[in-house]
Amino acid sequence: MSSSSPLLTELIDALRCLPGVGRKSAQRMAMHLLERDRPGGHRLSAVLEQAMLRIGNCSQCRNFSEDPVCALCASHARDRRVLCVVESPSDLAAIEQATGYNGQYFVLLGRLSPLDGTGPEELGLDRLVGRLQEGEIEEMIIATNPTVEGEATAHYVGKLAAAAGIRATGLAHGVPLGGELEYVDRNTLAHAFGGRQSVE
Amino acid sequence: MSSSSPLLTELIDALRCLPGVGRKSAQRMAMHLLERDRPGGHRLSAVLEQAMLRIGNCSQCRNFSEDPVCALCASHARDRRVLCVVESPSDLAAIEQATGYNGQYFVLLGRLSPLDGTGPEELGLDRLVGRLQEGEIEEMIIATNPTVEGEATAHYVGKLAAAAGIRATGLAHGVPLGGELEYVDRNTLAHAFGGRQSVE
Numbered sequence: 001m002s003s004s005s006p007l008l009t010e011l012i013d014a015l016r017c018l019p020g021v022g023r024k025s026a027q028r029m030a031m032h033l034l035e036r037d038r039p040g041g042h043r044l045s046a047v048l049e050q051a052m053l054r055i056g057n058c059s060q061c062r063n064f065s066e067d068p069v070c071a072l073c074a075s076h077a078r079d080r081r082v083l084c085v086v087e088s089p090s091d092l093a094a095i096e097q098a099t100g101y102n103g104q105y106f107v108l109l110g111r112l113s114p115l116d117g118t119g120p121e122e123l124g125l126d127r128l129v130g131r132l133q134e135g136e137i138e139e140m141i142i143a144t145n146p147t148v149e150g151e152a153t154a155h156y157v158g159k160l161a162a163a164a165g166i167r168a169t170g171l172a173h174g175v176p177l178g179g180e181l182e183y184v185d186r187n188t189l190a191h192a193f194g195g196r197q198s199v200e
Numbered sequence: 201m202s203s204s205s206p207l208l209t210e211l212i213d214a215l216r217c218l219p220g221v222g223r224k225s226a227q228r229m230a231m232h233l234l235e236r237d238r239p240g241g242h243r244l245s246a247v248l249e250q251a252m253l254r255i256g257n258c259s260q261c262r263n264f265s266e267d268p269v270c271a272l273c274a275s276h277a278r279d280r281r282v283l284c285v286v287e288s289p290s291d292l293a294a295i296e297q298a299t300g301y302n303g304q305y306f307v308l309l310g311r312l313s314p315l316d317g318t319g320p321e322e323l324g325l326d327r328l329v330g331r332l333q334e335g336e337i338e339e340m341i342i343a344t345n346p347t348v349e350g351e352a353t354a355h356y357v358g359k360l361a362a363a364a365g366i367r368a369t370g371l372a373h374g375v376p377l378g379g380e381l382e383y384v385d386r387n388t389l390a391h392a393f394g395g396r397q398s399v400e
Contacts, residue, residue: 027290066208072204
């Protein structure tokens with residue numbers, strides 16, 4: 001292959017920048033586009049270029065947006081008294097898709113990780129403090145990931161809320177739906193057992 | 201997500217033209233490029249556009265090539281007395297990567313399939329006959345896929361070789377290496393049993 005078309009080799013190589021795409025998948029993708037979907041390839045190229053150039057971060061919530069203020073922050077239909085803090089735009093997307101949440105967001109674009117050099121400045125926490133002090137927010141929902149670094153970040157962010165006199169809440173931990181107790185990890189099960197609730 | 205950035209939604213949608221990429225994977229790919237690899241995204245966009253525009257088919261072997269005659273056909277190092285017939289450029293790539301084959305190729309870009317309207321013209325068989333009649337080729341290796349349509353195509357192509365007085369060979373069928381007899385399908389096992397060879 002490599003010897004027959006340098007441009008094809010280059011395309012296969014370029015496709016490998018996508019996560020989870022190795023040499024074989026990249027080859028399959030390149031062949032598919034060339035054999036069966038050239039219009040799709042042209043469209044992907046054009047949209048990709050536009051997205052890489054124009055998508056930045058919303059100046060208020062730091063979510064991805066091609067406008068200075070994203071649609072979620074600009075919307076008058078969203079409740080401005082609740083603010084949900086998440087680590088990444090993917091987490092924001094997951095919450096938007098799964099829940100009926102109608103408040104606003106703040107995206108940290110990372111988590112506290114001193115070893116990697118990620119401190120409060122990198123997470124835009126000064127901007128978060130600014131929003132908390134505006135006095136509009138009544139509840140802050142901390143929805144960082146349930147990992148060690150995520151929990152540390154949640155702890156830090158929670159203290160910021162406390163300092164501003166704002167009620168902070170976190171996601172409930174427990175047994176996930178649709179699983180089997182036998183296969184739930186020990187910590188989660190202990191947490192779910194300790195936090196048992198009365199059945200109505 | 202959809203409400204926060206229309207351009208991001210469009211990118212996720214455009215990525216779904218890639219084979220094996222659903223909504224979730226497309227979202228992950230878009231997020232990855234935006235968060236961590238914008239240079240890779242720019243490069244992919246540029247290479248993709250060039251590839252879709254410039255890659256056509258070699259006028260001799262019909263393999264993908266951005267030049268009128270591909271590097272394999274133009275090469276003086278390849279043996280012009282052997283011609284390997286394959287269904288697709290992916291098959292050509294597989295043979296190039298796995299074997300030490302040093303002859304030339306002819307890519308059918310499909311297989312005989314009357315129900316889908318794929319006849320001898322679509323497979324460029326007139327061009328193949330032309331090459332066979334040039335008198336340079338001594339052996340034609342038919343490496344179509346071992347499927348019903350592939351076998352039918354092989355049969356048809358084999359008759360063309362016979363008509364031109366050229367020896368035609370096919371890939372050996374049998375038990376694949378590294379498998380267990382217990383799990384080899386019945387037809388393959390019967391074929392391998394019937395075609396048993398003396399052990400040296």
